[in-house]
Amino acid sequence: MKKLFLFTFLLSFGAVSAQKHANGKIFDKHPALDIVDEFTKAYTSGDTTTLKALTTEGFKMYNMMNNDPDYTGGTRRNLMGQAIWLSNNMVNLKIENRPPAYPDAMEFKDGPVYVYTYEMMTGFDKNNGFKINTPRNSTFIFDESGKKINRLLFSDNTAHFQKYSDSRETKTNGTIYKDHPVIAKVRLAFAYLETGDLDKAFEGYNEDARIYDINDPDQSFISLAAHKEKLAAFMDMYEIVYIQESGYPDVLDYEGDGKVIISWWDFMLRHKKTGKEVKFKSHNQHWLDDEGVIWREDAYYNAALMQE
Incomplete structure (x- = not known):
């Protein structure tokens, strides 16, 4: 009976061990992290020249909180338009790491470099004083060269931004x-x-x-x-x-x-x-x-x- 138990235990342990398979490496220091940092600074300052240089011509961005089946995301042109609008209307706009989190770069064996960020987006609208203060998590997917961003997937507080959108309109509430x-x-x-x-x-x-x-x-x-x-x-x-x-x-x-x-x-x-x-x-x-x-x-x- 003891031998049977030992055999079963070893068999189970071997099965669990066999499930592990490395598919790449994670880095807390990486050239891609520097590119993402440069991208973020350009985005919050409205530097469209740098944004264009850091993204591919076919760049696409997607809000991961959008559940519209017809949603097709945004293009590089949309990205630059956002950056210009934000820099013209927001004061002290920042997108910074959300402690204790920090960004990671991942090199997959068969695939592009990914960068994951966990940040806070803050600032206020200079026209009406509405304060932006929301977590923002992003995934940056690089092209084959690893030097340009091809995809941006982000998620933030959609209810917060809906409230911000409403603040720029005239609405009755009773x-x-x-x-x-x-x-x-x-x-x-x-x-x-x-x-x-x-x-x-x-x-x-x-x-x-x-x-x-x-x-x-x-x-x-x-x-x-x-x-x-x-x-x-x-x-x-x-x-x-x-x-x-x-x-x-x-x-x-x-x-x-x-x-x-x-x-x-x-x-x-x-x-x-x-x-x-x-x-x-x-x-x-x-x-x-x-x-x-x-x-x-x-x-x-x-x-x-x-x-x-």
């Missing part, structure tokens, strides 16, 4: 309402808060609503129950003299993302112990779900004014 029935939920909340009735003030809120207070040192959301406890403790110290609407609330009815009510309020408080009066302004944002129930509130005001 409707703004000066008057709308849902505003009543916010007006009632502040009206009942002024009377001190916290249960009534939060009737329009989901019981799982989240509350964000800009003055919270943790800068995190708290539950509605915890928020009501904080308000109750606060109202033990202060009397609310009035809460007055400033200007008028707006309802932002986003396309596909529900509604947000933004509003501005003037508060006047009186400290119950000292009689000191405090006035401050508050900006609030109330987020509504599809049923018109408040599921989130953000509050922005200067709490330092209420320090004793």
Whole structure:
């Protein structure tokens, strides 16, 4: 039995070993790496003369994230057009190694030299300030001479570049309402808060609503129950003299993302112990779900004014 086990083990080991077969070499220093580095610098600076010198006449580039069955890639002319546009519109455009990664050159036994890069593309549009910050992985395939780039396969964040494309257009994202029935939920909340009735003030809120207070040192959301406890403790110290609407609330009815009510309020408080009066302004944002129930509130005001 022991002999059978040993024979089986050796047979398995031999089968695994037999699967290994070298098909080339990997280099972290190679003339092709220098060519790719020169290519990248020319691309980001708009140096079309160098790009033309480093690529073959039949050069093609392909975005590996494109799944259009009719996609045919881009030519050397497209490459140079991209480089010119980027150099004319981008500030501090860079394509650099993404640490700890570094490029590799691969020499296959039967085939061209490949260079693989793992980089970050960064910069910003000088016309609208949109910031490019995306990983970019590329495969450069050289011609038979190993001196010119014949193919470029790259992948990057297509959603990021779609957002960049959108930033150069004029698009609507919903409707703004000066008057709308849902505003009543916010007006009632502040009206009942002024009377001190916290249960009534939060009737329009989901019981799982989240509350964000800009003055919270943790800068995190708290539950509605915890928020009501904080308000109750606060109202033990202060009397609310009035809460007055400033200007008028707006309802932002986003396309596909529900509604947000933004509003501005003037508060006047009186400290119950000292009689000191405090006035401050508050900006609030109330987020509504599809049923018109408040599921989130953000509050922005200067709490330092209420320090004793």
